[in-house]
Every structure is written in structure tokens, then in C-alpha cells.
Amino acid sequence: MFGFKRKPQRNRSEFETLTLEHMDALYGAALRLTRSPKDAEDLVQDTFLKAFRFFDSFEKGTNIKAWLFKIQTNTFINKYRRKVKEREVADTPAEDVVLDRFVSSEQVRALQDPEGDFFGKLLSDEVVEALDQVPVDFRMVVILADIQGFSYKEIAEIVGCPVGTVMSRLFRGRRILQKHLYEYAIQEGIISPEVDEAGDAIDLDSYRERRKKTA
Amino acid sequence: MECREVERLADLSLDGEVSAGEQAELEAHLMRCAECRARTTTLRWMHDSIRAKLQDSVDGLEPPAGLKDRICTELRVEGGAAPGTAWRAALPLSMALAVVAILSWSRSHAPSLDPEETVDRHTQNMMPEVRARGGEQEVQRYIQKQLGHPVELPQPDDRNLRLVGARVSHLDNADAVHLLYDHRGARISVFANPKRGNMAMPASFSRRLVEGRPYLVGSHRGYNVVATERDDVVYRFVSDVDGAELVRIAASVQP
Numbered sequence: 001m002f003g004f005k006r007k008p009q010r011n012r013s014e015f016e017t018l019t020l021e022h023m024d025a026l027y028g029a030a031l032r033l034t035r036s037p038k039d040a041e042d043l044v045q046d047t048f049l050k051a052f053r054f055f056d057s058f059e060k061g062t063n064i065k066a067w068l069f070k071i072q073t074n075t076f077i078n079k080y081r082r083k084v085k086e087r088e089v090a091d092t093p094a095e096d097v098v099l100d101r102f103v104s105s106e107q108v109r110a111l112q113d114p115e116g117d118f119f120g121k122l123l124s125d126e127v128v129e130a131l132d133q134v135p136v137d138f139r140m141v142v143i144l145a146d147i148q149g150f151s152y153k154e155i156a157e158i159v160g161c162p163v164g165t166v167m168s169r170l171f172r173g174r175r176i177l178q179k180h181l182y183e184y185a186i187q188e189g190i191i192s193p194e195v196d197e198a199g200d201a202i203d204l205d206s207y208r209e210r211r212k213k214t215a
Numbered sequence: 216m217e218c219r220e221v222e223r224l225a226d227l228s229l230d231g232e233v234s235a236g237e238q239a240e241l242e243a244h245l246m247r248c249a250e251c252r253a254r255t256t257t258l259r260w261m262h263d264s265i266r267a268k269l270q271d272s273v274d275g276l277e278p279p280a281g282l283k284d285r286i287c288t289e290l291r292v293e294g295g296a297a298p299g300t301a302w303r304a305a306l307p308l309s310m311a312l313a314v315v316a317i318l319s320w321s322r323s324h325a326p327s328l329d330p331e332e333t334v335d336r337h338t339q340n341m342m343p344e345v346r347a348r349g350g351e352q353e354v355q356r357y358i359q360k361q362l363g364h365p366v367e368l369p370q371p372d373d374r375n376l377r378l379v380g381a382r383v384s385h386l387d388n389a390d391a392v393h394l395l396y397d398h399r400g401a402r403i404s405v406f407a408n409p410k411r412g413n414m415a416m417p418a419s420f421s422r423r424l425v426e427g428r429p430y431l432v433g434s435h436r437g438y439n440v441v442a443t444e445r446d447d448v449v450y451r452f453v454s455d456v457d458g459a460e461l462v463r464i465a466a467s468v469q470p
């Protein structure tokens with residue numbers, strides 16, 4: 001890696017110039033993370049204060065947005081995550097995170113129907129509501145990847161976990177979100193799932209069993 | 216590649232996080248496997264729609280009035296004592312650990328200013344518009360047709376560097392040729408565009424001489440960037456391969 005270190009004298013106006021423009025993004029992410037406007041506000045405020053205290057450790061020219069998100073994520077994990085988790089356990093049904101194929105054959109068929117342009121017609125609010133139901137550890141990476149557009153590497157730095165963990169959480173988080181929305185569509189009668197043909201690879205066990213034999 | 220492996224790679228590919236080699240293998244599988252093709256098409260479609268809606272939801276979302284004022288007031292109070300050593304000694308241990316984490320993190324990202332656009336083009340992971348299967352001539356022909364003039368392709372003296380394909384891109388408000396290479400499974404983008412005036416060196420970059428020729432090297436968002444010029448053409452190499460290795464590769468390119 002290239003680059004060099006330096007230790008400039010930092011001041012408040014420099015800090016404000018660099019960071020305040022990211023407040024909207026930080027707040028948006030905080031709101032989806034905490035699901036509470038009050039907590040989101042507190043989290044953003046904590047983040048800015050902490051960032052200012054640590055401003056000396058920020059290296060000029062590096063990605064300030066990612067740096068701020070790292071601080072916010074750390075703060076969230078240390079201070080709010082338990083609270084949010086408790087709330088989630090209390091008000092969301094037990095999440096079945098055992099998923100079969102990344103896209104089930106049923107989904108492929110139901111969504112291929114031209115009238116079923118369901119995901120395209122979804123309202124932003126409906127997607128957000130579904131995202132709010134994704135457990136917080138998975139939701140966190142979905143927010144960073146799909147709302148903030150950070151790369152896997154950046155997310156790994158921000159969350160403080162290996163890139164492999166980012167990938168599997170993102171994979172899982174997106175599947176849960178897609179599944180929620182798909183089920184929502186069925187419940188609303190927007191799409192109607194067809195009954196599976198026998199032998200369809202929806203059942204993971206039989207799928208793997210078959211693989212073993214053919215392998 | 217097996218169908219089961221497609222599942223995992225499909226998401227990575229949507230995020231532009233696969234190597235050129237993996238992308239090519241994925242595409243080859245999709246060409247011959249209708250089932251995976253249907254699944255990945257559905258996946259892409261769901262993913263794109265959901266992502267767009269999620270981004271809509273924060274577009275124009277503003278924090279409650281007063282939050283900014285409150286933060287600025289607190290900063291002013293806090294700013295009375297300039298950040299320095301005094302407060303650090305008073306930090307509880309957990310905060311001190313966080314300082315260490317942040318320090319090591321920011322050091323791993325070397326500073327840079329300019330290369331945002333270059334890295335962006337690389338990470339967008341756009342498909343090549345022409346593939347180099349039929350050899351370099353095909354790529355040459357394509358570029359000539361698109362730009363109306365030939366562009367000399369770099370001739371790397373590194374047998375592990377394999378030209379995958381190319382597309383016409385845009386950098387510094389000018390047409391640029393985006394060449395995609397595979398280097399032992401890692402993706403390397405080489406951008407070539409006409410030199411217009413002297414290359415400005417981002418403050419965070421450093422200059423290196425290899426065999427008397429200057430290279431500007433730095434990294435941005437975790438990607439290494441090496442820039443050099445030959446005969447009024449600026450070449451930029453972007454990849455996540457190690458920086459020194461990327462300089463070596465760039466230097467192996469014969470004019």
C-alpha cells in the first residue's frame with residue numbers, strides 16, 4: 001500500500017466543512033438502523049461528537065464518509081444495538097432465516113409473468129417496512145451496501161469484520177428482504193404462486209441428496 | 216462452475232465484486248444453463264428494483280430541523296479545548312480501543328484526492344463491449360470504430376496479464392478506452408486517454424521512478440492506482456492487487 005502519514009493541526013471549521021455534508025446520509029442510515037427517529041437523532045449527534053474528538057486520527061484525503069460511517073456503526077453497536085435487538089425480539093415474529101435457493105423456482109415463475117412486475121411497482125415505503133423487519137445484523141450491511149453504496153471492503157472496515165462475513169450477511173439479508181416482499185405480494189393478492197411441480201429443486205435436502213448421487 | 220456456485224457469485228457480480236475471470240466463468244455458465252439464467256435474471260430484477268426503492272426512501276430525507284444546530288452548538292462547546300492529548304487521557308478504555316481501531320483503519324486507506332472518477336469506473340464493473348477472445352485485433356477494430364482513430368494498446372511484458380475485453384468510457388471529460396485485464400484471477404482496469412496538459416498529481420499520491428520513467432502511485436477506496444504517460448497518452452491502472460505489484464505490472468508495459 002502507498003501513502004504517507006502526516007499530522008496536521010485540526011480545527012472545528014475544517015471539521016464542519018468536511019463532515020456536515022454527510023449528515024443527511026448518516027441520519028438516513030441511522031433511521032433505518034434504529035427504526036426510531038429519536039434514537040436516530042441521538043446516534044447522529046453522538047457520531048459527530050465522537051468524530052470531532054477523533055478528528056486528529058482522520059487522515060486527510062481518505063474517505064471521510066466511510067470514516068464517519070465507521071464511527072456511527074461502532075457507536076451503534078456499543079450503545080444502541082442491544083436496545084434495538086430487544087425491541088426486535090419483542091415485536092417481530094421469529095425469523096425463518098433458513099432459505100432455500102437464492103431465488104426459488106416459484107419466484108422465478110411468479111415474477112416472470114409480465115403482469116407480475118411486482119417489484120417494480122413497489123412503493124418505497126413498502127420496501128422500507130420490509131427492510132425494518134430484517135434482523136439488525138443483516139440489515140446493517142444491506143443499508144451500507146444498497147443505500148450507501150459502499151464496497152464490500154469498505155463495509156468490512158466499517159463494521160469491523162472480515163469481507164467473507166460481509167458477503168454472507170449481505171446474501172442472507174437480501175434474501176430475507178426479498179422473501180418478505182414476495183410474501184407480502186402474495187398476501188396482498190398481487191401475485192399468485194403456482195404449485196410446484198414434483199421434483200423441483202425447492203427442497204434443499206432433496207436437492208443436495210440428488211447432487212450427491214450425481215456428483 | 217456448478218449451479219450451486221452461481222448462487223453465491225450472482226450477488227457478488229451484481230455488486231461488481233467478482234474478478235474478470237469469475238465474471239467470464241459465470242457468464243459462460245449462464246449461456247448454457249437456462250435455469251440459472253432465469254434465476255439470475257429474476258434476482259437482478261428484484262435486486263435492482265429493491266435497491267432503487269431503498270435509495271428513493273433516503274433521497275431528500277432530511278434530519279429533523281434543529282439537529283444540525285444542536286450538533287454545531289455542541290461542537291463549539293467541545294471545540295473550546297482543541298482536540299489533543301488532554302481528552303485522550305481521560306477516555307474510558309472502550310473509547311481508547313475505538314481510537315486504535317480508527318487509527319489503523321485510516322492508515323490502511325492511503326490518502327488521495329483526484330482518483331475518485333477513475334476508481335469509480337473500475338468499481339462499476341461494466342461489461343466489456345468487446346471481448347478479446349478473437350485476439351487483440353478485435354479490440355483494436357472495435358476501438359477504432361468507436362473513436363474514429365486507432366489507439367495503441369499497451370503491450371505488457373507479463374504473461375500473467377491477460378486482456379479480457381474493452382469498452383469505451385469517459386474520464387476527465389474526454390473519451391477513454393477502458394481495457395479489462397485479468398491477472399491471476401484479479402481484475403485490473405487500464406484506462407487510456409489523451410494527455411491534455413500535465414498530469415496533476417493528487418496530494419496524496421507519490422511519484423516513483425522505475426527505470427527512469429515516472430509513475431504516480433496512490434490508493435483510493437482500497438484500490439491501488441498507478442498513472443503513467445507514454446506518447447501523449449495517459450494510462451491509469453486500477454486494481455486491488457498489491458500496490459508494488461501494480462507498479463511492476465504498469466512498468467512492464469512497453470510503449
Ligand SMILES: [Zn+2]
Nearest residue numbers: 217218248251
Ligand atoms: Zn446452472
